[in-house]
């Protein structure tokens with residue numbers, strides 16, 4: 001896939017946004033670079049569907065009771081590319097229902113409880129603006145030399161886990177928003193079995209997805225080195 005130069009996309013999008021009247025947020029900064037510890041061998045300025053977009057949608061929208069396969073609230077399942085792209089007009093965030101509900105200031109805004117944060121919204125925005133491709137970056141090199149909660153675990157958890165295991169009604173009554181909560185989960189003995197999809201555990205994150213082997217390994221290293 002060839003992607004438009006980032007700066008040009010940004011300027012065009014900013015000009016476009018400024019030119020229209022919409023009740024959406026108009027300050028969309030490009031998403032943050034990948035967390036430290038990850039070296040992207042793919043393009044640094046491409047928002048990859050599988051690496052960035054899917055975790056946001058799975059933990060923000062495809063939760064049980066919402067847009068997961070079992071509930072399909074409002075007839076809408078949002079757990080894979082085919083279902084998500086049906087709510088998107090590629091290259092045109094402003095024409096995309098997905099973008100409109102995320103950025104709406106009215107009661108249409110989704111998710112209904114805590115809105116997505118600015119980084120998550122900008123991931124969705126830029127993925128659509130770049131063409132909403134079903135792309136993934138597989139050649140992520142794990143830096144497993146200096147694994148700490150702050151550098152390695154928290155970024156993965158914020159991308160993949162806290163959407164369900166956060167807020168006032170966390171899934172399974174399990175909060176994973178802080179260091180202490182992640183330590184407690186690891187100490188319970190349920191964390192690695194869930195991440196590795198071992199039998200007798202609920203596979204995490206939900207929706208038939210697994211973290212990459214490299215990400216799962218970072219959790220194991222973190223535990224083995226005393227959870228720094």
Ligand code: HEC
Pocket residue numbers: 058059062063064157160161162163164165171172174176185190191194195200201202203204205206207211
């Ligand atoms: C889409 C919502 C969702 C996401 C995303 C999610 N979880 Fe869960 N999690 C649940 C639910 C719901 C349960 C309760 C079991 C069930 O019903 O599947 C659960 C259970 C668990 C359990 C207990 C498993 C067991 O067998 O005892 C652990 C540990 C866990 N989650 C960790 C995580 C971690 C770590 C992540 C991020 C990598 C994550 N979860 C992402 C919804 C989610």
